[in-house]
Amino acid sequence: MSSFICPHYFPSICSSKHALTNNPTTLFQVGLPNFRRKSQFTRLSPRCLFEIPRQVDPLDEKKKRSFSMKECTISIALAVGLIVGAPALNWQSEAQAFTTPTLPDLAVLISGPPIKDPEALLRYGLPINNKAIREVQKPLEDITESLKVAGVKALDSVERNLKQASRAFKNGKTVIVSGLAESKKEHGMEFLAKLETGMDELQQIVEDRNRNGVAAKQRELLRYVGSVEEDMVDGFPYEVPxxxxxxxxxxxxxxxxxxxxxxxxxxxxxxxxxxxxxxxxxxxxxxxxxxxxxxxxxxxxxxxxxxxxxxxxxxxxxxxxxxxxxxxxxxxxxxxxxxxxxxxxxxxxxxxxxxxxxxxxxxxxxxxxxxxxxxxxxxxxxxxxxxxxxxxxxxxxxxxxxxxxxxxxxxxxxxxxxxxxxxxxxxxxxxxxxxxxxxxxxxxxxxxxxxx
Structure with a gap:
């Protein structure tokens, strides 16, 4: 089987003291964002960088054309191992290692829809544990997916998202307020009021069938949610070493x-x-x-x-x-x-x-x-x-x-x-x-x- 990374995915960077050698490990690593060195640029050739010969039955045309799911997983895992730097180029032992139960680790990483919105990542990155505010946040974030539906039909899904968020807000408000840090409670209550009013305004936008007004109001509401969540953090949560x-x-x-x-x-x-x-x-x-x-x-x-x-x-x-x-x-x-x-x-x-x-x-x-x-x-x-x-x-x-x-x-x-x-x-x-x-x-x- 073969493992490869093309320069389309990892373009050349300035060379460092770890210059290009015959070691394929270095070839894979050169595209990663290491220090920019004050030396000449090293450019990669416009072809795949490294390939391990793969034995294929010449009579099996189906195998020639594509990898199986298992083979693709192993190929990716081998590539990842090369990128991070394998300690030795013993391909037989390395391949065997990747076919052991360590493969589910890769499956764990790629399961579930990823969060790509930077502001959502920042919200989930806060050191808080308040389920009630998260139950308001999630359906408001789901409006993004609802808006991918063509035309005004998207507004029906948006309305369902909004009703779920409003219900969560009403049922969990006491828990949300209790989660505010004492020193930030006044500020947090101010933004909770803005959030409640804003959800009413978004409801009116939906009732008016104004699809174009939804995204801006959604982002405004989520920023209110983020402000409330930041007000739940009481001081710095740990000691730096x-x-x-x-x-x-x-x-x-x-x-x-x-x-x-x-x-x-x-x-x-x-x-x-x-x-x-x-x-x-x-x-x-x-x-x-x-x-x-x-x-x-x-x-x-x-x-x-x-x-x-x-x-x-x-x-x-x-x-x-x-x-x-x-x-x-x-x-x-x-x-x-x-x-x-x-x-x-x-x-x-x-x-x-x-x-x-x-x-x-x-x-x-x-x-x-x-x-x-x-x-x-x-x-x-x-x-x-x-x-x-x-x-x-x-x-x-x-x-x-x-x-x-x-x-x-x-x-x-x-x-x-x-x-x-x-x-x-x-x-x-x-x-x-x-x-x-x-x-x-x-x-x-x-x-x-x-x-x-």
């Missing part, structure tokens, strides 16, 4: 606006992207980034990679490949940081594969267009510094809920406005400015205030 406690930490959420000046694009001159950073699930990574934004580190920096797979920036001018803290004159690096569903504290310094957590689901997955993560050196988990990237699209090996990037890179936020325009950015486009527009009070140990 001692070795990272002195670093800049984002203990909560923050919003950054990034203005990009676009060159050589007749359809777009500049664009303002809204980025929500999640310090609940990645306090070290998000805190490091907010600190750099406050230093104006990214202002005037160019987009340095834009290949249809990711958009990447953050490599400063000069020999350094990350941020040099002027107060210490040393590089500042941060650990790989990954929060997993069911855990109270992120894992640090190891990929989920290295931890043996093959079934684990990350709290901040690479599901959304514009997922934001920290780049790092290929074989150094704790080498993140200032280079960041945004995932642009899915491929056969990076589908939502079955993503080879999940558990390997620190996700710390999502682009929630104008994310589609990320695909229009090109190498050389300039970040005119980045600024924190809310949540800076959640940054602790801000090093930007220290004179360097």
């Amino acid at each position: 001692e070795e990272y406690q002195s670093m800049p930490l984002l203990k909560g959420r923050a919003v950054v606006e990034m203005k990009v000046k676009v060159k050589d694009n007749p359809n777009l001159e500049d664009c303002l992207f809204r980025i929500v950073l999640d310090g609940y699930n990645a306090p070290v990574t998000a805190g490091n980034f907010v600190d750099l934004v406050k230093r104006h580190f990214y202002d005037g920096m160019e987009i340095q990679r834009a290949d249809g797979f990711v958009v990447q920036t953050g490599d400063p001018e000069g020999p350094a490949e990350g941020f040099i803290d002027p107060s210490t004159e040393k590089p500042r690096t941060i650990p790989l940081e990954i929060m997993v569903e069911g855990e109270k504290v992120p894992f640090y310094g190891a990929t989920l594969e290295e931890l043996g957590l093959y079934k684990a689901q990350t709290k901040l997955p690479f599901n959304a267009f514009g997922t934001m993560a920290m780049a790092r050196e290929e074989f150094e988990n704790n080498s993140g510094s200032s280079q960041i990237f945004w995932l642009l699209k899915e491929s056969e090996l990076t589908p939502s809920n079955a993503n080879i990037l999940d558990g390997r890179y620190s996700v710390f936020g999502y682009v929630t406005e104008n994310e589609d325009y990320l695909a229009d950015l090109k190498v050389g486009d300039v970040i005119e400015s980045m600024q924190v527009v809310s949540g800076v009070e959640n940054l602790v140990n801000p090093s930007y205030k220290i004179a360097g």
